Amino acid sequence: MKSAEKLQGKKAGLSWKVKDWIAGYVFIAPVTIGLMVFYIWPFIQNFWFSFNDVNKFNVTHFIGLDNYRQMLSDKEVFQSFGNTLKYVVVTVPVGLFLSLVIAALLNAKIKGKSIYRTLYFLPSVTMAAAVAMVWKWVFNEKMGILNAVITSFGGPRIGWLTNSKTAIFVIMLVGLWMTVGYNMIILLAGMQGISKTYYEAAAIDGAGSLTQFFKITIPLLTPTIFFVMITSIISAFQVFDVVYMMVLKSNPAYESTQTVVMLFYRQAFDYGYKGYAAAISILIFAVIMLITLIQFSVQKKWVNY
Amino acid sequence: MKKRTEKLLALATLWTMGAALLASCGNKAASGESASGEAKSEGKVALSMAIWDEKQRAMTESLAEAYTKAHPDVSIEVQLTPYKGGEYWTKLEAAATGGKAPDVFWLNVLHTDSYVDGGILADLSDAIAKSDIKDNFPESLVNNYVRDGKNYAVPKDFDTNALWYNKEIFDEAGVSYPTNDMSYEDLVAKAEELKQAGLDESVYPFACPVDFQTWYYQTVFANGGWILSEDKKTSGYEDPKTQGGIQCWIDMIDKELSPSSAALSETSADAMFEGGQLAMTFAGSYMVPEYTSNDNIKDKIDCVELPSFNGIETNCINGLGFAVYEGSKNKEAATEFAIWLSSKEAMDIQGNTGVVISARNESQELFAKSSDKYALAVYTAHTDKAYPLPVCKNAAQLYDMESKALQKAYSGEESLAEACKALKTEADAFLAKNQ
Numbered sequence: 140m141k142s143a144e145k146l147q148g149k150k151a152g153l154s155w156k157v158k159d160w161i162a163g164y165v166f167i168a169p170v171t172i173g174l175m176v177f178y179i180w181p182f183i184q185n186f187w188f189s190f191n192d193v194n195k196f197n198v199t200h201f202i203g204l205d206n207y208r209q210m211l212s213d214k215e216v217f218q219s220f221g222n223t224l225k226y227v228v229v230t231v232p233v234g235l236f237l238s239l240v241i242a243a244l245l246n247a248k249i250k251g252k253s254i255y256r257t258l259y260f261l262p263s264v265t266m267a268a269a270v271a272m273v274w275k276w277v278f279n280e281k282m283g284i285l286n287a288v289i290t291s292f293g294g295p296r297i298g299w300l301t302n303s304k305t306a307i308f309v310i311m312l313v314g315l316w317m318t319v320g321y322n323m324i325i326l327l328a329g330m331q332g333i334s335k336t337y338y339e340a341a342a343i344d345g346a347g348s349l350t351q352f353f354k355i356t357i358p359l360l361t362p363t364i365f366f367v368m369i370t371s372i373i374s375a376f377q378v379f380d381v382v383y384m385m386v387l388k389s390n391p392a393y394e395s396t397q398t399v400v401m402l403f404y405r406q407a408f409d410y411g412y413k414g415y416a417a418a419i420s421i422l423i424f425a426v427i428m429l430i431t432l433i434q435f436s437v438q439k440k441w442v443n444y
Numbered sequence: 445m446k447k448r449t450e451k452l453l454a455l456a457t458l459w460t461m462g463a464a465l466l467a468s469c470g471n472k473a474a475s476g477e478s479a480s481g482e483a484k485s486e487g488k489v490a491l492s493m494a495i496w497d498e499k500q501r502a503m504t505e506s507l508a509e510a511y512t513k514a515h516p517d518v519s520i521e522v523q524l525t526p527y528k529g530g531e532y533w534t535k536l537e538a539a540a541t542g543g544k545a546p547d548v549f550w551l552n553v554l555h556t557d558s559y560v561d562g563g564i565l566a567d568l569s570d571a572i573a574k575s576d577i578k579d580n581f582p583e584s585l586v587n588n589y590v591r592d593g594k595n596y597a598v599p600k601d602f603d604t605n606a607l608w609y610n611k612e613i614f615d616e617a618g619v620s621y622p623t624n625d626m627s628y629e630d631l632v633a634k635a636e637e638l639k640q641a642g643l644d645e646s647v648y649p650f651a652c653p654v655d656f657q658t659w660y661y662q663t664v665f666a667n668g669g670w671i672l673s674e675d676k677k678t679s680g681y682e683d684p685k686t687q688g689g690i691q692c693w694i695d696m697i698d699k700e701l702s703p704s705s706a707a708l709s710e711t712s713a714d715a716m717f718e719g720g721q722l723a724m725t726f727a728g729s730y731m732v733p734e735y736t737s738n739d740n741i742k743d744k745i746d747c748v749e750l751p752s753f754n755g756i757e758t759n760c761i762n763g764l765g766f767a768v769y770e771g772s773k774n775k776e777a778a779t780e781f782a783i784w785l786s787s788k789e790a791m792d793i794q795g796n797t798g799v800v801i802s803a804r805n806e807s808q809e810l811f812a813k814s815s816d817k818y819a820l821a822v823y824t825a826h827t828d829k830a831y832p833l834p835v836c837k838n839a840a841q842l843y844d845m846e847s848k849a850l851q852k853a854y855s856g857e858e859s860l861a862e863a864c865k866a867l868k869t870e871a872d873a874f875l876a877k878n879q
Contacts, residue, residue, distance in 0.1 A: 196562035197541040281646065281703075281711050281721075301706035388844060389654065389709040391851045408534045410841050411558070 188417035195411030206418035218394060219402040226311060227375040234315050234371055238322035243352060246330045263321040271384030274313045300385060306392035310382050322367045329363030330356060361442040369434060376427050399423050489777045491520045494536060494549035496527040499733045503797045507790055511781060518777060540564040543771050547778035551597050551767040553588045557837040565596040566768040571779050577786050584832060585803050589765045597765030598786045599803035603729045604759050604830055605658050606747040606822045613723040617641035622724065626751040628692060635701040638723050649723045651713035652693040652702040654847050654854050657833060658726045662750065662758035664689030665831040672834040679871040681864040691860050694853060705854035729823045733799050736818065749822045761830035763803060837878050845870055
């Protein structure tokens with residue numbers, strides 16, 4: 140009897156649980172399909188390309204590990220990884236520090252708070268190409284405003300973007316200027332999620348605002364800080380547009396500023412070595428993945444949930 | 445819960461159906477349009493044509509117009525993609541990979557080898573043999589696009605170089621204008637004279653950027669130097685004659701007659717000349733429209749022939765052609781159009797605009813005639829003696845290698861001999877793999 144009922148139930152239509160699943164899948168379908176088509180499948184293809192010789196017109200033939208072997212003897216790969224690492228090591232901590240300070244200041248009760256928040260966030264919503272063009276002129280040796288100021292004080296004219304020693308710092312500065320606002324907004328949101336009662340209790344106990352910041356804000360903000368750290372390390376490793384726009388191939392500082400993604404782009408699209416470029420991108424992926432995994436295992440020691 | 449799910453499901457279904465409906469509407473509209481289009485003119489052939497120069501867009505559109513007027517069954521769409529940063533080639537290669545490249549497109553000598561290799565260029569030998577191209581075009585320009593005895597493009601135009609000068613700067617310094625019969629030594633002397641006369645701060649007599657086509661290749665070849673061997677297996681950077689043709693420009697930087705190569709990599713010689721900060725510069729014929737439409741300098745400038753080197757005329761010649769896409773659905777119509785582009789009618793339309801030098805013999809002079817303000821005839825004065833650019837497969841990579849190495853010599857970081865030694869090792873390894 141019971142089994143007959145069950146059978147009937149199945150015949151009558153799908154159970155609500157199944158319907159629920161279907162509804163769920165329908166809702167995530169747009170994102171999942173998008174991810175599959177634009178991320179997962181290209182990634183698999185890219186991985187396959189890295190074992191092949193792929194030319195300008197996508198004629199492919201299998202060469203096994205040759206691309207990876209070539210990479211190990213390519214000094215440009217090491218140099219561009221070195222440049223990228225420099226960029227990451229400087230911009231991530233400095234950027235985190237700056238955005239934390241700015242977020243703390245904008246979290247306080249000051250006049251014109253929303254104007255400041257907008258101003259700091261504005262660089263993040265501006266197109267990188269436009270940002271790069273403006274900064275390129277600021278740092279131009281002959282006509283740049285910076286050199287105009289320096290020479291008016293009797294200083295020397297400096298080729299900021301063409302000197303291989305200074306160019307990478309200019310790039311870092313512009314990179315920081317672009318990303319600080321975005322990280323600031325995330326940290327600000329984290330700060331506003333901290334309950335006021337902690338501060339009230341601390342104030343009663345006689346804690347000053349600095350003590351409150353280090354004993355309450357920072358510890359309770361660690362999950363947000365962790366998130367910002369992960370995302371900024373990933374995006375710093377992939378830095379491309381600003382450098383590509385600001386340092387042209389004819390620039391003498393090209394070698395000392397070329398990032399790995401720039402090298403990838405040049406190999407793939409300027410020279411048409413798409414297989415080799417795919418191998419480079421797999422290396423970038425592996426490095427980012429490794430660093431992120433390390434971060435996740437270390438976070439248990441300092442992130443408070 | 446159940447009710448809500450059902451509602452949501454229904455909504456989702458509705459939304460999907462709506463999208464499907466809209467899509468089908470769009471399809472209908474599109475098919476309706478093409479149906480009526482077909483009705484108007486039976487099977488109108490739609491051709492697309494890719495170009496990279498904004499300055500030639502209007503001219504190209506008038507070419508398309510002239511052709512479609514005579515061939516009402518053809519429509520032509522002109523697509524512009526900038527050359528800068530290799531964008532044009534990147535897009536073209538991606539399109540060709542997807543089987544959707546434009547039917548007719550501009551091709552330069554540098555890219556011919558890899559495009560022939562990639563199999564995307566239609567063989568135009570028969571069409572060219574039947575046309576009057578071989579009798580009416582300089583042989584070297586036709587042969588630029590011949591590989592293994594097959595023609596892959598119709599010559600469109602060519603470019604050569606000239607020395608431009610700013611009369612105002614010369615007048616203020618009280619120095620006589622450059623002349624057609626100058627030698628390299630005269631150029632240096634003139635630059636020294638300008639410098640001694642005292643130019644404004646930030647104004648230089650001349651500019652020597654790390655530029656092969658407009659600067660050092662001409663003197664390299666005039667000096668008896670070479671870049672690529674006949675078999676394209678070795679490079680000639682270590683030949684002292686090659687280095688002599690490069691050193692002469694570095695010397696001018698060392699004498700402070702030119703801004704440093706680093707400064708020029710940021711603010712190009714063209715930009716400086718147009719900003720009135722250079723007394724003299726070299727410029728390809730493709731720069732003429734830009735110079736002569738620049739309000740800041742257009743009334744103060746003129747041009748003369750390039751200075752000779754060791755008594756030999758120096759000039760590099762390069763050019764473009766029209767190629768037809770091998771995978772084109774309308775290859776025949778596209779080929780016919782490409783051949784028409786070489787006709788006197790088309791070459792005259794191009795030449796009359798004065799934007800480029802038409803490749804057809806009888807139309808070449810139109811470039812000089814397009815302006816009576818400037819001595820543009822200097823561009824076509826010695827074309828028979830001009831050197832073609834050395835090319836090989838993946839030439840762009842070789843040029844990058846070369847410019848990177850030479851930058852070190854230009855900046856004084858290394859001596860030219862050192863830079864060239866390292867460059868030759870790198871270039872020869874590249875050439876060995878590039879066969």
